[in-house]
Amino acid sequence: MVSKHQVLNMLAHIEDPELHRSLTDLNMVRDVQIGDGVVDITLALTVPNCPLKDQIEADVRKIVGAMLGVSQVNVTLTAMTDEERKAIFGEPTEGTATQYNKVDRVVAVMSGKGGVGKSLVTALLATALARQGLRVGVLDADITGPSIPKLFGLRPPVRSGPMGLWPLQSQTGIKVMSFNLLLEYDDQPVIWRGPLIGRAITQLWGDVFWDELDYLLVDLPPGTADAALTTLQSLPVNGIVMVTTPQSLASMIVRKAVHMAQMVNVPIIGVVENMAYFVCPDTGKRHEIFGPSHCHEVVLTAGAPLLAQLPIDPTVAALCDEGQVEAVELPEVPEMVKAFVQAVPVKKRE
Amino acid sequence: MVSKHQVLNMLAHIEDPELHRSLTDLNMVRDVQIGDGVVDITLALTVPNCPLKDQIEADVRKIVGAMLGVSQVNVTLTAMTDEERKAIFGEPTEGTATQYNKVDRVVAVMSGKGGVGKSLVTALLATALARQGLRVGVLDADITGPSIPKLFGLRPPVRSGPMGLWPLQSQTGIKVMSFNLLLEYDDQPVIWRGPLIGRAITQLWGDVFWDELDYLLVDLPPGTADAALTTLQSLPVNGIVMVTTPQSLASMIVRKAVHMAQMVNVPIIGVVENMAYFVCPDTGKRHEIFGPSHCHEVVLTAGAPLLAQLPIDPTVAALCDEGQVEAVELPEVPEMVKAFVQAVPVKKRE
Numbered sequence: 155m156v157s158k159h160q161v162l163n164m165l166a167h168i169e170d171p172e173l174h175r176s177l178t179d180l181n182m183v184r185d186v187q188i189g190d191g192v193v194d195i196t197l198a199l200t201v202p203n204c205p206l207k208d209q210i211e212a213d214v215r216k217i218v219g220a221m222l223g224v225s226q227v228n229v230t231l232t233a234m235t236d237e238e239r240k241a242i243f244g245e246p247t248e249g250t251a252t253q254y255n256k257v258d259r260v261v262a263v264m265s266g267k268g269g270v271g272k273s274l275v276t277a278l279l280a281t282a283l284a285r286q287g288l289r290v291g292v293l294d295a296d297i298t299g300p301s302i303p304k305l306f307g308l309r310p311p312v313r314s315g316p317m318g319l320w321p322l323q324s325q326t327g328i329k330v331m332s333f334n335l336l337l338e339y340d341d342q343p344v345i346w347r348g349p350l351i352g353r354a355i356t357q358l359w360g361d362v363f364w365d366e367l368d369y370l371l372v373d374l375p376p377g378t379a380d381a382a383l384t385t386l387q388s389l390p391v392n393g394i395v396m397v398t399t400p401q402s403l404a405s406m407i408v409r410k411a412v413h414m415a416q417m418v419n420v421p422i423i424g425v426v427e428n429m430a431y432f433v434c435p436d437t438g439k440r441h442e443i444f445g446p447s448h449c450h451e452v453v454l455t456a457g458a459p460l461l462a463q464l465p466i467d468p469t470v471a472a473l474c475d476e477g478q479v480e481a482v483e484l485p486e487v488p489e490m491v492k493a494f495v496q497a498v499p500v501k502k503r504e
Numbered sequence: 505m506v507s508k509h510q511v512l513n514m515l516a517h518i519e520d521p522e523l524h525r526s527l528t529d530l531n532m533v534r535d536v537q538i539g540d541g542v543v544d545i546t547l548a549l550t551v552p553n554c555p556l557k558d559q560i561e562a563d564v565r566k567i568v569g570a571m572l573g574v575s576q577v578n579v580t581l582t583a584m585t586d587e588e589r590k591a592i593f594g595e596p597t598e599g600t601a602t603q604y605n606k607v608d609r610v611v612a613v614m615s616g617k618g619g620v621g622k623s624l625v626t627a628l629l630a631t632a633l634a635r636q637g638l639r640v641g642v643l644d645a646d647i648t649g650p651s652i653p654k655l656f657g658l659r660p661p662v663r664s665g666p667m668g669l670w671p672l673q674s675q676t677g678i679k680v681m682s683f684n685l686l687l688e689y690d691d692q693p694v695i696w697r698g699p700l701i702g703r704a705i706t707q708l709w710g711d712v713f714w715d716e717l718d719y720l721l722v723d724l725p726p727g728t729a730d731a732a733l734t735t736l737q738s739l740p741v742n743g744i745v746m747v748t749t750p751q752s753l754a755s756m757i758v759r760k761a762v763h764m765a766q767m768v769n770v771p772i773i774g775v776v777e778n779m780a781y782f783v784c785p786d787t788g789k790r791h792e793i794f795g796p797s798h799c800h801e802v803v804l805t806a807g808a809p810l811l812a813q814l815p816i817d818p819t820v821a822a823l824c825d826e827g828q829v830e831a832v833e834l835p836e837v838p839e840m841v842k843a844f845v846q847a848v849p850v851k852k853r854e
Binding site: 266268270297304331340343344346347348349351352375376377379380382399400402403404407413417432435436439445446455460466468473 | 648651657669695696701702752761792793
C-alpha cells in the first residue's frame with residue numbers, strides 16, 4: 155500500500171504549469187488521506203480562479219493515479235489565503251509581471267488622428283507576424299475607445315495568476331490585453347482624466363504576464379496627450395508605425411504625431427496609408443473616395459518609408475465586425491510585414 | 505479755425521467699435537496738434553494689434569475731417585502700456601470674456617470614436633444655421649487633433665482685445681476658435697497631459713469674446729476623458745449631437761459616449777450616421793463600404809432620433825481639404841438642421 159510520504163514525494167515532482175515550481179515547493183498541499191487504495195488530496199491554489207487549475211488537477215490525478223497500489227485519486231481544490239500567498243510570493247507590487255516578462259521588441263502603432271485604422275493595422279501586423287511563427291502580443295492602449303478586443307472577437311473574463319493578469323489568446327495565438335476586457339459591459343464608458351489613463355497603460359504593461367514575446371504591438375488612441383506620452387516615455391518602445399489616410403486634413407494631424415515622436419526620440423519605422431481607395435466591385439475601377447493621397451507629406455516629415463497603401467474593402471469591415479480580423483487577406487500585407495520585420499528585427503532566439 | 509477743444513469734443517463722440525465706449529472715455533487720445541487746417545491726432549490703442557485699428561483710424565479721419573476749417577487729418581497710432589490698460593480695464597482675469605458673452609444655446613458634437621466625422625457634422629450644422637441668418641460660433645475642443653480651422657480655411661493669427669481673444673470669422677460669418685489657431689505651425693503637436701487639455705477648453709470658452717451667439721457648437725475630440733468631461737461639466741451644454749459610422753465596432757464605442765452623456769445628465773438631441781454609403785459615380789449604385797448600418801444600436805441606447813445618414817462623397821472630402829466646407833451641398837443637411845433647431849430652439853431675440 156502507498157504511503158503519504160510516497161504521495162508527497164510524487165507531488166514534489168508535479169509543477170505548477172504557470173510558475174514552474176513544484177506543488178510542494180509552493181506549499182500548495184493541504185492534506186493527503188489514504189485508505190483502501192483511494193488517495194484524497196487537498197490542494198490550495200495560489201489564486202481562487204487559477205486559470206490552470208484543471209491542468210493541475212489532471213496532472214495530479216494522472217501521476218498519483220499511476221502509482222502502484224492506488225486505485226482512485228480524489229482532488230479537492232481550495233485557495234490560499236492572502237497571508238499564505240504573501241508568504242510565498244511576498245507583497246504583490248505594481249508591475250510584478252515585468253520581472254517575468256521577456257519582450258523582445260515593442261512597437262507602437264500611432265496616428266494622432268482618430269478613425270484612420272490604427273487598430274486594423276495593428277491587428278493585420280500581429281496576424282502576419284504570428285503566421286510566421288513569431289510570438290506576438292497586442293496591448294490596446296486606447297482606454298476610452300478600445301477596438302482591439304472586438305477585432306479579435308475576444309470577450310471577458312480576464313483571469314489572473316500570481317504573476318499578474320493573463321492576456322487572452324486570439325484564435326491564432328496572439329496574446330491580447332485591453333482595458334475593455336476588464337469592464338463588465340463592452341460599451342461601459344471609462345470617464346477618466348488623463349493621469350488615470352496613463353496609469354492604466356503602465357498597468358497593462360507591467361501588471362500583465364506577457365511572458366516571452368518576440369513583438370508586442372501597442373495600439374495607441376488618437377491624440378498626443380496622456381496615452382501617447384505615457385506609452386512613448388514609460389514603455390521601452392523600439393519604434394513607431396504611423397498610420398494615416400489620404401485626406402490633407404488627416405495628414406496635418408498625423409504630422410503632429412510625427413513631430414511628437416521626434417521630440418521624444420522614438421524612431422518612426424514606417425508609414426501606412428489606410429483607406430487609400432475603394433475598388434468598385436461592379437466596374438473594378440479604383441475610386442479615391444477620400445480624395446487624392448497626401449501621405450507623401452507624412453512620409454517626408456517622418457523621414458520613414460511608406461510600408462503600405464491599404465484599400466477600403468467591405469469584406470475587411472465585415473470580418474472586423476465579426477471578430478475575424480485574423481481571417482483578413484490583403485495582398486498588401488506581406489510586403490508591409492516584410493519591411494516591418496527588417497526595420498525592427500527580433501534578436502536571435504536562444 | 506478749429507480748436508483743440510472742439511476736436512476733443514468730436515473725439516468724445518467716436519466709439520471704439522469693440523468696446524462701445526468713446527475714445528476719450530477710454531483715455532486713448534494722447535495728443536492733438538492743430539496748424540493751418542491740419543489736425544495731427546495721436547491715439548493709444550488698447551492693445552498693440554487691435555483688430556479694429558483701421559476702422560478707428562478711418563472713423564477719426566472721416567469725422568474730424570468733416571469739421572469746418574479742417575483740411576487734413578493725420579492719425580498716429582501707438583499702444584497703451586500695461587499700466588494704462590489696467591487703469592481702464594482693471595487686472596485681466598481668466599474668463600474675462602464670459603461676462604460679455606451672450607450665448608443662447610451650446611451644443612456639443614460628440615462621438616467617443618475618432619475619425620467618424622464629428623468636425624464635418626459640426627461644420628455642416630454651423631453652415632446651415634448661419635445660412636438661416638443665425639449667429640453661430642464653433643469652438644474646437646479637440647486640442648491635440650483639431651480639424652475645424654482647416655475645414656473652414658482659417659489660419660492664424662488670432663488677435664486679442666481687452667475683452668479676450670477674438671474668434672476668426674469664416675467666409676459666411678461663423679465665429680471660429682481653435683487651439684490650432686494659436687500655434688505657430690499647424691502641424692505643431694500639443695503634447696499635454698489631460699488637466700492642461702481641460703484647462704485649454706475652459707479658456708477657449710471663457711477667454712474668447714464670442715459676443716452674442718444663437719448657437720455655439722463645440723466639436724469634441726474622440727474619447728470620454730478630459731476634453732469631454734470638462735466640456736460637459738464646465739460648459740453650459742444644452743444638448744449633444746452624437747456622430748457614428750456604420751461599423752458595429754464604432755457603434756460600441758459611440759455607445760460608451762452615450763452612456764457618459766447620460767451619466768452627466770446632458771440630453772442627446774439626435775444621432776448622425778456619417779460615411780453611411782458611397783454612390784459609385786459610374787453605376788449610381790450604393791455601396792455600404794463600411795458594412796451595413798449599426799446606427800440603430802446607438803439610436804436605441806441614446807433614446808434620441810436619427811437626424812441624418814450622410815454618404816461618403818469625394819466632392820465633400822475635396823471641399824474639406826480646400827477649406828471650403830461652407831460650400832458643401834448635401835441633400836440630407838436641411839432635414840438634419842430642421843430637426844436640430846426643433847430640438848434646441850433659440851430663445852426669441854429681444
